[in-house]
Amino acid sequence: MPLVRPPTQQSTSSSSVTAQTNGLPIFKPCPRSNFVAGHNDWLAVTSPKPFLDFDICPDCYNTSFHNTRYQACISPSPAKLENVGTKCDFSERWIRNAFAWLFIQCQPDLNLMGEVASIQRDEDGVCPNFNFEDPEVKKGGRPAVKRTWYCLQDPKTGTLVEELTACSDCVEHIKLIFPCLKSIFAPVADGQKLLATCDMMTIGDGEARCLEYFDSLASVAQATLETGTRDITPLIEYIKTWAPVPICQKGNAVAGQKRYSLPTTIPEFTACEECYLKHIAPNLAMSPPPIIVSQLQYDMPATGAGFMCDLFSPRLQQYWKDAALTNDVATYRQKLIARNNKMQEINLQLGRMKQEYQQLKMQSEMHIQQCRIEQMRATTANMAWMSTGWIGPPIDWGATNAQMSRGGEFAIKAAMTLDKMTALEKEWADYWE
Template sequence: MPLVRPPPQSTSAPPSQAPQEKQFPTLGVCSRTNYVAGLDDWLHITSPKHFPDFDLCPDCYNTSFRNTRYGPCFSTVPPKPANTSTSCDFSGLWVRIAYVWLFSNNAPDLTLMGNVAAIQHDEDGPCPNLNREDPEVKKGGNPAVTRRWYCLHDPKTNTLVEDLTFCSGCVANVNLIYPCLNGIFRLVANGQKLPATCDLMTLGNAQARGFQYFDCMVEVAEKTMATGTRDVSPLVEYIRKWAAIPFCKKGDIVTGERRYSLPSTVPDFTACEECYTRHIQPLLDTHPQPRVLSQLESSVPTNSGFTCDLYSPRLQQYFQEYSTTNNVQSYREKLTARNTKLQETKMQLQRMKQEHQQLKTQSNMHMNMMRVEQSSAMMSSMAWTTSRWSAPPVDWRGVNSQLTQGNELAMKAAMVLDNMALLEKEWKEFWE
């Protein structure tokens, strides 16, 4: 649509009229992301318009809407038929994004959120990354799908930024939530269906990068609404810079990517390209430059794996201290202690995982034996009832014995799981 030119700049507003920091809603974890039947406590958006296909669970209502101006927009609805399964629409990522946009802009109602939930996708369907049943999605990856794809259009060069591809499902949601961004994405290859992946609504280790791209889009939308002029140059520049850089694998093994290391001073240290760009490259502009920069070496991609030692805030703090103090011994000791703890934790978790599996298997075995004993006892009792003799009491000793052993083993398995959770929590809080 045509853009309105910005009005002339006015004199600066007094402090009392200064723009306030935006407020954001509380977004809790939805308890009904999967379809369930037999529940009669669903809510609908009923004001100012009724969205009969938008179902909200009570937990999400109480967490995100009850104590806001949007609470009165919802009403309870009559129970659904007993055989109707329903999931909470507020568990959808795009619905939540729409709500954050409405909330932060103090919108009068939730019509946009209802429209996003009811969006009609083209024949290619919604974003493939949101298909929870896809094996690649379950692993935290992006499935490659043959469909029509979009790329960001650079109006300065009248070309497509082909470093990233976006599916029609994500583009449709962006256009609906942020109308001022309509047209920034253009079809690739004149709309031919090609195999590719969506780089926006990503999961796993790539999720943070996808959200960063999305945040840049939101900034463009906000500035467009404030000025009346759309400038996608910052988004184009950001994508051109980061799209070619592999995302950090967050502690997982990295293969086939450039690595940065300190072989002569801190042999344990390796960093991926993203973390080098974010945390080391800015040091080139400092004066005086840290000595660590002269010791740093980069190597071309190989099949030998490595892990990144800059992916967490703790590791970044260690490196920052080293670059400031140049205390090689201290940095070595911290990395060595952490790596030793990591190996110990991995071994403990692997052992506990095997123990849990063994206990569960043994528990299931006893439960199966319990059913056999139960069937045998009942058959024995029935045999007595068909004879002319008085039946003795049913002997449940075998059943009770198997049940007791099965429950004890199940409790031990649950305790192992709890201990695994505590060990993982300890690693995240004190070592990661």
């Protein structure tokens, strides 16, 4: 994407400021969330004061800052050293949370982002969920670590809301972004270091839930600023309602959790507890409730038995909405059966292609390795002639070139297979998932 250069300072009332300034900021996945070298199109916050060591990639700038009141705060960065990697600081979750809040509050500058970027951490360090070297984090999970933990404290009873546990790093970020919410968290066990996991910021399948927690915090902060009175009761109720509910695994097998199903009418249908509460339970308030809802059953599958949620995607949720509105159970079942059949078909194809890809890669690497051996043989033979003082025949690169050619052929076939796999995955995501 070509870099859209920030214009000179202008009034926030300018007609070039789009409707983005009237609502929520726009975010997209950052293409430079990991360190990369070789780019000289980085941007930096320079007004009203520069942020030290804070880099923004052009994609994030164009998505979130261009044509907003904050575009004049950002300028191109000086050129980076050629071999030094740089990552986009705007890809970090707490930075984006800070930007969302200052955007909603129509703050005049980006200083809050700079404060969050330079936050001083205590001896426990960064949130364990952002330790990307941890095997559990790599799987999208939450590692258990021994450190000081915090819970919300109910001001009415003085008790801790133990359904949600937050690390000191997340608590400090919340206090910095929402000063009006200071002291709503209290240390667990008088600050003793205990083994636990952080529920506030999670990557993977749990990220959506964490953003919902942040939205609840923001709602309480907004109400506090508007009324001058802090009431965290809605936040506590939200946490007590949702924190105990397992997070939807979004297409992955679920085991050991409550399962909702329609065994008599649509045996192909299963849903997790979170999706039941979000997408099915509201139907109970309809008058009369849809017939399909009255046929639901729930149970705990036997140990080792798993299921997949059929409500995790917008497409599946729309299937359910249509069935609930029309009571057309037969059509709903046909859609689920067709989707399940397609999933099995694509999984079989992907499994075969993956095996084929691995074999082609191995064959390519084998021929490339053999190419190096043949190259060494030819070079050694030539050096042997030279050591005698005689002029030997020209180096015979025939065997070397043959192995290189074969390695290239298999590499091309592997790349073509990988392209087919990508196309198949895209077909599933675009038309079936």
